[in-house]
Structures are given as structure tokens and as C-alpha cells.
Amino acid sequence: MTTGAASDKTSRFSVGLTGGIGCGKTTVSDMFAALGASIVDTDQIAHSMTVPHGPAMPAILAEFGAGFAAPDGSLDRAKMRALVFADSTARHRLEAILHPMIRDAAYAAAAIATGPYVMFVVPLLIESGSWADRVSRVLAVDCPEELQVARVVARNGLAEEQVRAIMATQVTRQARLAAADDVVVNDAGLEELRPQIARLHANYMEFSERMA
Structure with missing residues (x-):
């Protein structure tokens, strides 16, 4: 750095x-x-990806199954958390979906940031x-x-x-x-x-x- x-x-x-x-x-x-x-919080971006009809939800459900959706269509965070902590392979599969989307959204937010x-x-x-x-x-x-x-x-x-x-x-x-x-x-x-x-x-x- x-x-x-x-x-x-x-x-x-x-x-x-x-x-x-x-x-x-x-x-x-x-x-x-x-x-x-100007603050760009990747946790907040990740959360926005997995709300009901969030942009990451179709890929996540295709990868892990419909059972990982909560009743409102958002990510069942407790169920996914339990899986990825028990299975590092599952964590890598989830990261492969989310991380590129988070990076792109973070750069887009940075591009319009007005702070010094x-x-x-x-x-x-x-x-x-x-x-x-x-x-x-x-x-x-x-x-x-x-x-x-x-x-x-x-x-x-x-x-x-x-x-x-x-x-x-x-x-x-x-x-x-x-x-x-x-x-x-x-x-x-x-x-x-x-x-x-x-x-x-x-x-x-x-x-x-x-x-x-």
C-alpha cells in the first residue's frame, strides 16, 4: 500500500x-x-443485495436452493450464516456471487462521491x-x-x-x-x-x- x-x-x-x-x-x-x-460501506451494500428482490437473490437461490429465501423473498440470513460457518466451501460459493457485485457497487458509489x-x-x-x-x-x-x-x-x-x-x-x-x-x-x-x-x-x- x-x-x-x-x-x-x-x-x-x-x-x-x-x-x-x-x-x-x-x-x-x-x-x-x-x-x-465520503463513506462507502460494503456491509450495507451486501445487505442491499439480499433484500427482497435484491440483485443477488436470483444467483444465490440458483446456487443454494429456494430454501435459503425468507418468506418475504430476502435472504434467510440465519440459515445462510449457519451454513457458511459450518462449510467453508459454501462460504466461497457465496462470496463468488456477492463479492464482484459488491465491488462494482462500491466503485459506482465512489465515482459519484463528493467528499475530499x-x-x-x-x-x-x-x-x-x-x-x-x-x-x-x-x-x-x-x-x-x-x-x-x-x-x-x-x-x-x-x-x-x-x-x-x-x-x-x-x-x-x-x-x-x-x-x-x-x-x-x-x-x-x-x-x-x-x-x-x-x-x-x-x-x-x-x-x-x-x-x-
């Missing part, structure tokens, strides 16, 4: 924001948005093996693993074992930090986050101006 051209998709300065479940990606991206960054730079929120940025090469810099949101677990248990009501199973499908904390150009430490409150984000935003504004 460099501060040169992000990819052949865009010449704008862009940041890939990532982090493990419960690290606080949404909180951090909201704070960058408040400073003027674009921040792509990509939970599995490191795991994807391709997103890191498509952004100018990678920003990781970091916190201790025990804090991740506690946050997700409190937020989602999942059992600790379920949270740890999700974490096991993600790269390790050490691997994520090693792949990052920048790190936000989110192990305290908002007051600890604000100066970190203000400093990074100032850097990103400078990088953006250089590429303009």
Missing part, C-alpha cells in the same frame, strides 16, 4: 477501513464522515486478498480480543462461543495490524478516538490534495 494511485478503478485518494467484529468500524467511519469523508476522499469500509479487507491493492492506504481499527467479544455479546446477544467462531474466520489481530498502514486504537471512549481520527483525517486531506 502506498499513497500513490489507488488502483486502475480510481485515481482518487482512498482509504480501506477494516477491523475485526466488535472493533468499532461503524463508530470510526461515522466520525470520519462527520469530518467530510473516499473511505471504503470493508470488514474482510485483508482476507479478500484484493481490496488492499485497490485503496491508497489501509486503516485498521484495533482493540483487544476480549473487548471484541464483550462488545458483540452485549450488542448482538450472541453467545461467547459464537462470537469466537466468527473471529476465527477472520485474520488474526496481529496479521491485520501487520497489513495496515494506519491504526486507530479503540479500547476506550470517544474522547480517546477523536484526536486519533482528527490527525488521520488531516493526513488523508494532505494525501488527497497531492493526488488531485
Whole structure:
């Protein structure tokens, strides 16, 4: 990752924001948005693909069967989640459908973004093996693993074992930090986050101006 051209998709300065479940990606991206960054959230895009009559639903049902549709025609997320956590092959089949569609939609959103730079929120940025090469810099949101677990248990009501199973499908904390150009430490409150984000935003504004 460099501060040169992000990819052949865009010449704008862009940041890939990532982090493990419960690290606080949404909180951090909201704070960058408040400073003027254009946020493109791939989780939100993925969700829009699998709502009733969503563009990914025909391919998903053709691949996995009609039983993976909820009564309203959306994806039965609980059923699909159970399958992909139990079967890595199924996860790869689902990703083969969703990931190209998500990337295309993310680039389309970035193309019309009006902020000084674009921040792509990509939970599995490191795991994807391709997103890191498509952004100018990678920003990781970091916190201790025990804090991740506690946050997700409190937020989602999942059992600790379920949270740890999700974490096991993600790269390790050490691997994520090693792949990052920048790190936000989110192990305290908002007051600890604000100066970190203000400093990074100032850097990103400078990088953006250089590429303009």
C-alpha cells in the first residue's frame, strides 16, 4: 500500500477501513464522515443485495436452493450464516456471487462521491486478498480480543462461543495490524478516538490534495 494511485478503478485518494467484529468500524467511519469523508460501506451494500428482490437473490437461490429465501423473498440470513460457518466451501460459493457485485457497487458509489476522499469500509479487507491493492492506504481499527467479544455479546446477544467462531474466520489481530498502514486504537471512549481520527483525517486531506 502506498499513497500513490489507488488502483486502475480510481485515481482518487482512498482509504480501506477494516477491523475485526466488535472493533468499532461503524463508530470510526461515522466520525470520519462527520469530518467530510465520503463513506462507502460494503456491509450495507451486501445487505442491499439480499433484500427482497435484491440483485443477488436470483444467483444465490440458483446456487443454494429456494430454501435459503425468507418468506418475504430476502435472504434467510440465519440459515445462510449457519451454513457458511459450518462449510467453508459454501462460504466461497457465496462470496463468488456477492463479492464482484459488491465491488462494482462500491466503485459506482465512489465515482459519484463528493467528499475530499473516499473511505471504503470493508470488514474482510485483508482476507479478500484484493481490496488492499485497490485503496491508497489501509486503516485498521484495533482493540483487544476480549473487548471484541464483550462488545458483540452485549450488542448482538450472541453467545461467547459464537462470537469466537466468527473471529476465527477472520485474520488474526496481529496479521491485520501487520497489513495496515494506519491504526486507530479503540479500547476506550470517544474522547480517546477523536484526536486519533482528527490527525488521520488531516493526513488523508494532505494525501488527497497531492493526488488531485
